[in-house]
Amino acid sequence: MAYERIVNKEKREATIRMYGVIGRDIDGNQMAHDLAELDRDADTIHILINSEGGSVAQGLSIVSTILSSKSYIHAHINGIAASMAAVVAVSADKVSMQDYAKLMIHDPFFAGIGKEKLSGKDIKALNSITDSLRTILARRGCDKDRIASLMKDETWFSASEAQEAGLVDEVTTTPRKEELSNLSVPELMNRIMNEYQSSNKKTNMKEIAKKLGLPENATEQQILDAIGEKDRTVNEQKQSVVDTLLAFGKKNGKVTDKNEERMKRLALADFDLFAEMISDVAEEDQEEGHDDEDNLTRKPSFKVENRRLTDVINQAQKGKKAPHDGSGSRNWDWYQKNDPEALLRMEVEEPQKFNRLRNEYESSIM
Missing domain, CATH: 3.90.226.10 (2-enoyl-CoA Hydratase; Chain A, domain 1)
Incomplete structure (x- = not known):
């Protein structure tokens, strides 16, 4: 910029x-x-x-x-x-x-x-x-x-x-x-420029932390760990849906002992195609009037599972709300969260206070 x-x-x-x-x-x-x-x-x-x-x-x-x-x-x-x-x-x-x-x-x-x-x-x-x-x-x-x-x-x-x-x-x-x-002139020019860019990066990291449900002063490693955990959760939830659809396929005969491994690989490589194949069988079975007592061969069951996968992924991406800091202390974090424009005015009108708050924040995360 x-x-x-x-x-x-x-x-x-x-x-x-x-x-x-x-x-x-x-x-x-x-x-x-x-x-x-x-x-x-x-x-x-x-x-x-x-x-x-x-x-x-x-x-x-x-x-x-x-x-x-x-x-x-x-x-x-x-x-x-x-x-x-x-x-x-x-x-x-x-x-x-x-x-x-x-x-x-x-x-x-x-x-x-x-x-x-x-x-x-x-x-x-x-x-x-x-x-x-x-x-x-x-x-x-x-x-x-x-x-x-x-x-x-x-x-x-x-x-x-x-x-x-x-x-x-x-x-x-x-x-x-x-x-x-x-x-020197180049050193001073670059120092001020780098501090500005670093401040922007920290602001972006705060936003990422907030979306992940972490405190705004979370370290980069904590943010990376949270992203990794969220990815694992999504993958586990998706695998659960794949297992349910595999069981569904075994019930209607689409998944057999001979092709089960290939179907698992297809689920990983192209989940939509995998789900469509199971869905096609369910539709054919429904048209023929087949219906197990546990309703596994009914097409509406697939639709529920398919929607459930979307809901799971969307829910995982939403994250939790960042906890509210009730301390009332107007430090760097408070201004970034509640009144970032005040920080910009402070940099102009009260540079000593601005630098003190920023230095305190940087010290707290080192």
Whole structure:
């Protein structure tokens, strides 16, 4: 997923996560369309950013929508905001930057083509784009000539330096500054991306655990064991129905000592064909008026058994409901189960609490 949209209709807020390269991982034109769509119903839109930049054209589509939006746009730099991603961030009404994050600005260029090889038309277009980017980056009060100098030198900023330069409004204090601020740009970019993907994986595992009737904090091994047990239960129940139909076939003469092993193999390889063969005999017997006192040769008996197999498999797939946690403790599990949107808001508004709850949860399952 290039990015995701989360909408809180009650608070009229929305969040878009912009992680990856614009034009490769992120379809900038689609994101601009989605922002415009959200702008109709949301009063505030949060954009979470971890991007090394990318396509200027697609980035400008996002910027144009942000600048024309009636909603209050709040950008949050959660890792890297470089090149075009920095311009997207600065175009917001408010920019918050994690204390370990990094921001970079530079002049735009045509990939793989030196400026000396550009036509006069291309140079004119590039100069126009460069001026537009300088204007956007200077919107918080930094002198435009100063911005031009910083862009020409391809300047990297820490969070505090970006705030001092007038590119961001506030620095969000986190307990991870010492851990993350000394990472290289690729390392920090990948760390934040992997944590996001890992969080998604854990959410998916919670859903699987819930469907299996396990606690949401079940380990992967517990989930695998539960799936294995459920498969064994379904197989045992199916085998029970096969045995019943084999007995049925022996009663009406379709299954004999000579062909019993072949019929068992047929039941394993193609149960529907196996059941159809037994059913055909039952239908013929019923038409001829045969009827044992235990009713094994009556066609309705087969229908009951056939439905029973379907019911057994469906019932096994439904699973049990996850037990209710009555503790009332609002930990990571509680939010995932009862109010996942609150976790997304917490990541934006209370990153320290978000990280503490996540770390507590990870410690509990290690």
